Amino acid sequence: xxxxxxxxxxxxxxxxxERLKKISPLRVLLxxxxxxxxxxxxxxxxxxxxxxxxxxxxxxxxxxxxxxxxANLGIIAIAAAMLMIGGEFDLSIGSMIGFAGICIAIPAIxxxxxxxxxxxxxxxxxVLVGYFxxxxxxxxGLPSFIVTLAMLFILRGLTLAxxxxxxxxxxxxxxxxxxxxxxxxxxxxxxxxxWLFTWFGSLKLIExxxxxxxxxxxxxxxxxxFIALTLFATWILMKTRYGNWIFASGGDKVGATNVGVPVGRxxxxxxxxxxxxxxxxACIQVLDAGxxxxxxxxxxxxxAIAAAVVGGCLLTGGYGSAIGAAFGAIIFGTxxxxxxxxxxxxxxxxxxxxxxxxxxxVFNNYIRKKVTESK
Amino acid sequence: xxxxxxxxxxxxxFFGKVIALKDVTMRLKKGEIMCLLGDNGAGKSTLIxxxxxxxxxxxxxxxFEDNKIVFDSPKDALxxxxxxxxxxxxxxPLMSVTRNFFMGREPQKGIPFLKTFDVEKANKIAxxxxxxxxxxxxxxxxxxxxxxxGERQCLAISxxxxxxxxxxVLDEPTSALGVHQASMVLKYIVKAAxxxxxxxxxxxxxxxxxxxxxxxxxxxxxxxxxxxxxxxISREKLLxxxxxxxxxxxxxxxxxxxxxxxxxx
Numbered sequence: 319x320x321x322x323x324x325x326x327x328x329x330x331x332x333x334x335x336e337r338l339k340k341i342s343p344l345r346v347l348l349x350x351x352x353x354x355x356x357x358x359x360x361x362x363x364x365x366x367x368x369x370x371x372x373x374x375x376x377x378x379x380x381x382x383x384x385x386x387x388x389a390n391l392g393i394i395a396i397a398a399a400m401l402m403i404g405g406e407f408d409l410s411i412g413s414m415i416g417f418a419g420i421c422i423a424i425p426a427i428x429x430x431x432x433x434x435x436x437x438x439x440x441x442x443x444x445v446l447v448g449y450f451x452x453x454x455x456x457x458x459g460l461p462s463f464i465v466t467l468a469m470l471f472i473l474r475g476l477t478l479a480x481x482x483x484x485x486x487x488x489x490x491x492x493x494x495x496x497x498x499x500x501x502x503x504x505x506x507x508x509x510x511x512x513w514l515f516t517w518f519g520s521l522k523l524i525e526x527x528x529x530x531x532x533x534x535x536x537x538x539x540x541x542x543x544f545i546a547l548t549l550f551a552t553w554i555l556m557k558t559r560y561g562n563w564i565f566a567s568g569g570d571k572v573g574a575t576n577v578g579v580p581v582g583r584x585x586x587x588x589x590x591x592x593x594x595x596x597x598x599x600a601c602i603q604v605l606d607a608g609x610x611x612x613x614x615x616x617x618x619x620x621x622a623i624a625a626a627v628v629g630g631c632l633l634t635g636g637y638g639s640a641i642g643a644a645f646g647a648i649i650f651g652t653x654x655x656x657x658x659x660x661x662x663x664x665x666x667x668x669x670x671x672x673x674x675x676x677x678x679x680v681f682n683n684y685i686r687k688k689v690t691e692s693k
Numbered sequence: 694x695x696x697x698x699x700x701x702x703x704x705x706x707f708f709g710k711v712i713a714l715k716d717v718t719m720r721l722k723k724g725e726i727m728c729l730l731g732d733n734g735a736g737k738s739t740l741i742x743x744x745x746x747x748x749x750x751x752x753x754x755x756x757f758e759d760n761k762i763v764f765d766s767p768k769d770a771l772x773x774x775x776x777x778x779x780x781x782x783x784x785x786p787l788m789s790v791t792r793n794f795f796m797g798r799e800p801q802k803g804i805p806f807l808k809t810f811d812v813e814k815a816n817k818i819a820x821x822x823x824x825x826x827x828x829x830x831x832x833x834x835x836x837x838x839x840x841x842x843g844e845r846q847c848l849a850i851s852x853x854x855x856x857x858x859x860x861x862v863l864d865e866p867t868s869a870l871g872v873h874q875a876s877m878v879l880k881y882i883v884k885a886a887x888x889x890x891x892x893x894x895x896x897x898x899x900x901x902x903x904x905x906x907x908x909x910x911x912x913x914x915x916x917x918x919x920x921x922x923x924x925x926i927s928r929e930k931l932l933x934x935x936x937x938x939x940x941x942x943x944x945x946x947x948x949x950x951x952x953x954x955x956x957x958x
Contacts, residue, residue: 557809559799562788566796569785576783578768578797636787686787 351630352642388651389544395625397595399643405568405635413473415615418600423490423610434502448593452586494608509536551640569636731912746770776858786838843874
């Protein structure tokens with residue numbers, strides 16, 4: 319009996335404790351990982367709306383242009399963000415893009431495989447590369463930074479060496495003719511909502527070519543993939559058991575293992591995720607350009623990580639969001655394209671990219687302190 | 694059927710030539726709190742890991758509800774109902790109360806292959822459970838990092854109980870806490886025991902152990918110095934036993950000797 323009364327009195331005092339530390343709604347909002355990137359995106363749009371509002375950047379054609387660039391980056395940024403939340407890095411994303419490109423092009427052009435088979439082959443190779451990255455990190459306990467840095471060189475070297483060995487060149491053109499009637503390639507090479515754009519065109523709502531067809535023909539496949547992957551990743555992170563395991567693996571590997579989370583399996587699957595996302599990126603770009611280039615994707619890993627960081631991912635893992643990474647990619651994509659519409663020299667883009675990242679890291683650090691500080 | 698819920702009889706553990714534990718016996722009834730006291734290096738960690746199924750004992754037997762048990766992994770110990778709360782608590786500060794509570798054992802709903810983490814149910818259970826201990830979690834989606842040390846400890850214990858622990862093994866639950874926080878945790882431990890759990894409380898703090906314990910086992914250099922009921926032993930006696938009483942006595946004699954020589958000169 320006395321125990322009961324004691325626990326009630328302690329409850330009362332605890333309530334008062336909590337009341338003292340009551341968090342304002344603003345702080346709750348500030349604690350969301352994607353807030354910074356969302357705010358940043360809005361600022362970027364306002365900026366270009368003022369500076370380049372009358373230049374055609376915000377016409378249907380202009381918007382699809384910067385959305386396409388954002389979406390391409392977003393596809394790999396989302397996968398990079400999930401891996402970062404899981405506590406690891408992948409520096410081999412860019413090299414994997416180049417490697418996947420020639421995995422599609424060489425079999426299709428030189429070995430006479432049907433295009434769909436080459437695409438399946440590229441994805442199979444991606445799963446292998448991702449699995450290898452993952453198993454190396456999990457089994458050796460080495461930092462993923464080192465393991466995937468090695469993979470960055472190995473894959474890029476393989477891409478160059480194999481391509482030159484087989485083709486004698488560093489580019490493999492001639493894919494465009496194979497896209498038609500392929501049962502798989504349309505997934506990465508079809509503009510959607512064409513009817514909508516034709517309709518808008520007929521109403522003269524959007525710009526037309528001289529022959530009367532609209533300048534913007536449809537939503538590019540990258541944008542569809544980007545939206546689908548953002549939704550899928552967010553669903554996984556917030557709504558599934560596996561999502562909770564990702565946060566746990568990145569937040570505290572030992573603790574997660576102790577309560578039964580299969581940390582190794584989670585991390586390996588995330589490495590496969592980044593390699594597969596790189597391959598989706600490669601498919602879209604290679605089929606759009608009609609050729610594979612051995613240098614395709616160079617430095618993309620750093621842009622992906624930058625977008626994920628701007629999107630609120632902590633470098634130490636356990637915190638972040640896919641929506642944040644998506645907005646991070648939109649910021650970079652919009653600025654890299656928008657800069658063409660202003661008088662600013664495009665060389666300044668990299669300065670902007672670096673500065674954004676620094677601001678984001680400082681901001682994220684502050685957030686983490688706020689989230690973890692104890693009463 | 695014996696009175697005991699769980700018995701660890703004559704447990705020994707060797708690492709090569711090193712005798713980490715020798716003939717340690719502990720028997721617990723339902724509702725009993727046994728405090729395991731010992732100085733650093735007394736073999737507490739080895740014993741915990743043996744109880745938790747991390748180590749297999751080289752000698753001795755574990756009897757749970759009259760059945761002889763052999764643990765092949767920590768999961769086996771967990772499955773029969775021995776829940777261990779380690780010092781690091783296995784909590785992720787950046788994750789919410791709910792996500793921590795159900796980490797690794799998330800409730801799911803929905804159709805196969807599209808199962809989702811049932812966040813509403815999990816939130817409700819977590820808030821409920823924390824409420825029962827007297828911790829008012831206004832928002833179960835708040836990060837564990839915002840909780841105090843005592844609240845985190847209670848969360849970890851509460852989690853172990855929710856997932857079916859009948860025997861709770863607590864590793865130094867109060868060592869990192871202030872007086873107020875420690876008393877909150879101890880109160881919760883007493884409450885858990887009063888609901889029929891057997892608790893093994895590992896600590897080197899006699900002042901925390903003595904008020905809540907029913908019996909006390911003192912470990913010294915891998916050997917049990919015996920198990921004592923509370924009525925048979927005083928706080929001072931316990932303290933001197935676990936601190937290596939003779940050693941302190943010897944030290945006192947030596948100091949007196951030094952004093953005497955000093956005064957002579």
